[in-house]
Amino acid sequence: MKVLAFSLLALAETVLGGDRDAPKAAVGIYIEFDHPSTDAELSLLESEVRSILAPLGFDLRWRDMEAAGHEAWADLALVTFRGHCDLASIPPKFDPVAPSLGETHLVDGRIQPYAEIECDRIGALVKPQLALVRRQDRERLLQRAIARVVAHELYHIFVGTAAHKSTGVGKAEFTASDMLSDRFQFAPAQAHALIQTSAADVLQTSRYGR
Ligand SMILES: [Zn+2]
DSSP states (O other), rough: OOOOOOOOOHHHIIIIIOOOSOOOOOEEEEEEEOOOOOOHHHHHHHHHHHHHHGTTTTEEEEEEEEEGGGSSSSSEEEEEEEEOOSSSGOOOOOOOOSSOEEEEETTTTTEEEOOOOOEHHHHHHHHHHHHHTTTHHHHHHHHHHHHHHHHHHHHHHTOOOOBEEEEEEESOOHHHHHOOSSSOOOHHHHHHHHHHHHHHHHHHHHHHHO
8 A cells, every 4th residue: 555646745845855965755654542642652652763763764754543545655654552552551461372562464475554563562571671760761661662663563564574584673573671772773684675665765756756
């Protein structure tokens, strides 16, 4: 469901807007929550996802799922947040039966632009470590952990691959320390694939713009 349609606004924003040294692909991230996050939690989440993907050329614009279909993008993803994504509602136990922290839909072997993020499981995974850090840091660290799962699923969607790597944001399984470590980036090969994708999106938008 890639949107190849062109709009003047999208071209202006994509090619002319923002950092003029490095044109970025404007990408729509449509979100919905089982249990709505507060504005403060959401803004932490957005900024943590941005800090991972902006250096790779992605200019992410977050929108409510209900607004889907009204704007044209170089690329887009629809992300549903399951469970509770806030510190106060972390469940006590990690569910060992269904341990996936996030999923991207695959149909006939092709990656679809739909991801689901399992906030309860992420919260339960990092909860023991969060208890060891300063109270005022916990919410940001939880949102950063959720952001890492979001970035992982967006990697599947934007690069169009179900493959995993052995290290970095794109690896198959995250540990609690992956989720909370100060540095957690895509491995070089994945970063390269993402940069190529974002650059191709900019060119594609320009081509359709003529
Ligand atoms: Zn994955």
